[in-house]
Amino acid sequence: MEFVMKQALGGATKDMGKMLGGDEEKDPDAAKKEEERQEALRQAEEERKAKYAKMEAEREVMRQGIRDKYGIKKKEEREAEAQAAMEANTEGSLTRPKKAIPPGCGDEPEEEDESILDTVIKYLPGPLQDMFKK
Secondary structure, three states: OOOHHHHHHHHHHHHHHHOOOOOOOOOOOHHHHHHHHHHHHHHHHHHOOOOHHHHHHHHHHHHHHHHHOOOOOOHHHHHHHHHHHHHHHOOOOOOOOOOOOOOOOOOOOOOOOOOOOHHHHOOHHHHHHHHHOO
């Protein structure tokens, strides 16, 4: 029992010394081990990415088979066709761009040949028109 107590206290005091800022045991191979660990992590990450890229490629082949079977287009293809259709529609459009001014608007001075009275007289019945013309 005494032996167990010494081990417990001995380990605890060593840890307490480290926490209080005491000298830590230096591992001469620590840098090498850390480098190996980092390399293993990088390699595992690359393998994981390759695995998922392969799985996604298989899924895309399956998706393309379904698209071909049912005549479905990819989202990008549909968007490209919609964009092309929009551009084609604007080429022969009957509407004008918002800022464009049609020719002849504002170029000529306005001439008022008829007065308002003449315009009103046009819409009156025949005998009344004659009465106003005299």
